[in-house]
Amino acid sequence: MQSEALVIVMAFATVTATGLKHDDLIVAVGDTLEFLTDGSMYRTLPLDSYNASKLSALAYDASTRKLFFSDRHHLYGHIFSVTLGNESHPVQDIVERNTNETVESLAYDPVRKMLLWTDWFNRSIRQVQLAKDHIHVEEKDGIEIVHFLEDDAKPRGLVFDPCMRMLYWTNVYKSRPTIERSFHDGSQREILIQTDLFVPNALDLDVLEQRLYWADNLRQDDYRTFSIERSFVNGTGRQKIYSGISQFVVSLTVGGDYVYWTDYNYKKLWYVRKDGSSKNSMMLRTYSRNPAMGVVVYRHEPLNCDLLTTPENDFEDAVDIKTKKMYIVLLNLICLVIVAMVVTLTFRFWKVTGCKQTLVSTNSKKLFAFQNFENCSSSITMSERASTQTEPVSPPSAESTGVNVLLTNERHSNTTALFKYEI
Numbered sequence: 140m141q142s143e144a145l146v147i148v149m150a151f152a153t154v155t156a157t158g159l160k161h162d163d164l165i166v167a168v169g170d171t172l173e174f175l176t177d178g179s180m181y182r183t184l185p186l187d188s189y190n191a192s193k194l195s196a197l198a199y200d201a202s203t204r205k206l207f208f209s210d211r212h213h214l215y216g217h218i219f220s221v222t223l224g225n226e227s228h229p230v231q232d233i234v235e236r237n238t239n240e241t242v243e244s245l246a247y248d249p250v251r252k253m254l255l256w257t258d259w260f261n262r263s264i265r266q267v268q269l270a271k272d273h274i275h276v277e278e279k280d281g282i283e284i285v286h287f288l289e290d291d292a293k294p295r296g297l298v299f300d301p302c303m304r305m306l307y308w309t310n311v312y313k314s315r316p317t318i319e320r321s322f323h324d325g326s327q328r329e330i331l332i333q334t335d336l337f338v339p340n341a342l343d344l345d346v347l348e349q350r351l352y353w354a355d356n357l358r359q360d361d362y363r364t365f366s367i368e369r370s371f372v373n374g375t376g377r378q379k380i381y382s383g384i385s386q387f388v389v390s391l392t393v394g395g396d397y398v399y400w401t402d403y404n405y406k407k408l409w410y411v412r413k414d415g416s417s418k419n420s421m422m423l424r425t426y427s428r429n430p431a432m433g434v435v436v437y438r439h440e441p442l443n444c445d446l447l448t449t450p451e452n453d454f455e456d457a458v459d460i461k462t463k464k465m466y467i468v469l470l471n472l473i474c475l476v477i478v479a480m481v482v483t484l485t486f487r488f489w490k491v492t493g494c495k496q497t498l499v500s501t502n503s504k505k506l507f508a509f510q511n512f513e514n515c516s517s518s519i520t521m522s523e524r525a526s527t528q529t530e531p532v533s534p535p536s537a538e539s540t541g542v543n544v545l546l547t548n549e550r551h552s553n554t555t556a557l558f559k560y561e562i
Contacts, residue, residue, distance in 0.1 A: 159412075161423075162394030163437040166401070166408065167194035167208060169429030172221075174437070175408070178423050186221060189230035196256070197390075197433040198245035202441040207233070207254060208433070209242035217242050218256065223437075234267060234282070244297035244342070246306070248323060249441070255285065257294040257308060263287045264294055264308060264325075285325045291315060296342025296353065296391075299323070302444035305372065307331075307351060309339040318342070318353065320372070331374035341391035341400060344372070345413070347446055352398055352413065354388035367391070367398055367411065380415035394436045399423070401431035408434065 161178030170191035172184040192212035199206050204224045209217060218234040233254065234242075243257040255266040264286040285306070288294060296309035306325075310317045316336040321328040331351075338356040345352065349372045357364040364384050370377040380398070386409075391400040397410045408424040408431055411417035424431075 159396045161397065161410075162399075163439070164392070164394075164399060164408075165197060165199065165206060165435050165437050166424075166431050167197055167433035168426050168431045170194060172206070172208065175424060178410075181424065184221075184223075185228055187227055187229045189219070193429075193432070195390075195432040196242055196245040197435040198247045198254070199435050199437060200247045200249050201438040202249045205247075206435075207245050207247060209245060209256070211242075218245070218254070233269070243295050244308075246297045246299040248299050249301055250304075251323070253323075255297060255299060255306070257297045259293055259295065261287075262289070262292045262294065264297065264306070285323075286321065286328070295340055298342050298344040298351075300344055300346055300372070301442060302346055302447050303349075303372070307342060307344060307372070309342045309353060311338050311340060313338075318351065318374070331372075332370065332377065341388050343391050343393045343398075345393050346442055346444075348448060350393075352391060352393045354391045354400055356387055367400070369413070369415075378415060380413065381411045381417060381420060383420055389430065390433045392434050392436050399434055399436075401434050403430045403432075406430040 163177070164175040165184075166173045166175060170193065172186065172194065173181055174184055175181045192210055194208050195211050196209040197206065198208075203222070205220050205222055207218060207220045210219060213219075213236065215236055216232040216234065217236045217240065220231045220233055221228045239260055241259045241261075243259045246255045247253070248255065252269045253266050254269055255264060257264055263284050266283050266285055267281055268283075286294075286308075288310070291312050291314055292310050293312040294308050295311045298307050299305075300307070304323050305320055306323055307318070307320045310319065315333070316339055317330050318332040318336070318339060319328060319330050336355055339353050340356050341354040343352050344350070350369050351372055352367070352369045355366050355368060357366070364382070365386050365388050366379050366383075367381040367388075368377065368379045385404060386402040387404050388400045389403045391398065393399075393413055396412060398413045399408065399410045401408055406426045406429070407422050408426075409420045409422055411420050
């Protein structure tokens with residue numbers, strides 16, 4: 140107890156220091172629903188005239204302040220609802236229990252007033268419209284099938300995007316685990332992620348940031364390892380934000396700054412920062428008798444779709460910008476290579492033909508004219524300025540091995556330069 144209290148105090152100090160605030164949560168534990176406020180204060184939600192057994196999947200609608208939950212062992216019903224914010228909390232029976240049917244996860248569409256869930260046993264995703272305040276339907280009546288999946292499919296996690304009208308779910312069947320999506324009517328189904336998945340047991344969506352978050356329980360050592368991952372809603376930008384051991388994640392929800400999940404093995408509620416900056420997971424609460432089977436963020440206001448951002452488009456734009464930069468760098472390198480080749484060819488051309496071209500001198504810079512030296516490999520040496528003399532130099536003999544030429548600057552007759560051209 141002392142160690143757990145110390146952990147809670149350290150977690151509170153960490154959150155206070157960073158300025159981050161915990162979301163209010165609703166947790167399904169055994170036969171009770173629990174409110175957890177600011178990560179520290181908790182209270183039990185009384186359910187009037189309801190004999191609960193084992194509560195699990197949760198979905199919350201902030202516009203109507205209704206909480207939907209499933210009861211796995213209830214004798215008569217599958218799915219129930221309760222309105223929060225009132226002093227009394229009467230429970231309404233929505234979907235009646237039938238044999239060989241399960242409710243693994245719940246999602247709600249506030250636009251169409253449609254409640255959706257995954258049926259593991261019948262490998263399907265189902266929905267029912269809640270057009271009236273009080274509705275009670277049997278499994279065989281009033282239930283629509285959105286997806287009837289393949290023989291090897293086992294749908295588990297489920298989440299609905301009310302802004303983009305998209306449905307996301309996980310398939311945890313061992314031979315082909317996937318994360319998939321479609322439109323709310325079941326059209327345009329596609330697989331988002333199908334590699335490096337083992338048991339993607341829990342799924343949630345950050346609607347405003349358009350990111351999926353999921354927990355994957357690895358099969359190694361009897362589910363002793365797990366990871367919390369995220370990606371954009373189109374499956375790109377996949378990132379592992381936390382990896383741990385000795386836990387089996389049952390449910391997961393994402394809030395403003397944190398990702399929360401419930402652990403079946405240790406019967407605890409955990410969290411990490413959703414941006415992946417947490418080095419270790421932190422514990423919020425321990426449950427002594429039963430593990431928490433469901434957790435959902437209690438939102439005080441409905442989602443405002445006008446605030447929606449599309450990080451997947453930002454990611455694609457960033458990729459395009461990076462590609463354009465690479466093209467620009469490559470083009471610059473090609474230009475540099477071309478310039479270097481032109482300079483090299485120009486130098487070689489000048490070396491071959493340059494000695495036959497006349498170099499005109501400018502007297503102001505005291506340069507001298509050289510012309511018609513056909514042998515470009517010949518060396519030209521110049522002595523320092525010779526003594527001043529104005530008489531002409533006697534012509535050299537033909538037997539000499541070199542030619543000495545004395546050039547006189549006509550304008551400055553007192554200055555001469557002696558050059559020696561060696562053959």
